[in-house]
Amino acid sequence: MIRTYNSDFERDVREKLERQEFMKLMGFDVTSIKEGRVEGELVLRQQHRQHKGFTHGGVIATLADIVAGFAAVTLVAKDQHVVTAELKVSYFHPGVGDKLIAKGYVIKQGRMLNFCESEVYAIKGEEAPLLIAKASATMATISAQPKENFK
16 A cells, blocks of 8 residues: 655655756656656757767666656655665667656555656657656665765
8 A cells, every 4th residue: 555654745845856956957857746656757958868869878767766766755754765775777769759758656665665666758749658668666765864974
């Protein structure tokens, strides 16, 4: 059973997204926040591409990580955070198109670990979205207090 421990999870997720500088640098925009699910999109630019013109695999993995992680954030208590413990990405097609859509969701919620999946789709013109990658992620729940050696 998936349930949130924070009734105001959408506002809290949006506040945490404001501090995601790398996500902003990439130009990724979260478009939907629901209990256990987060979606977003990235308009593709030249800076997202690798040498053959495809979207770089690291960009795709980052999107998969962001939406899976924030899907888990929707379920934890206000004073907790989520970090990636494990991420496995399978690539099915090259990332070619105008934009990418990423969808993340929690499969199994635990007290300390959340098992998530995410999907990344390429959108090209009026064509139907093409699933280009799928990820499996384990997101660890941590307290909001930083360790001394991380300050």
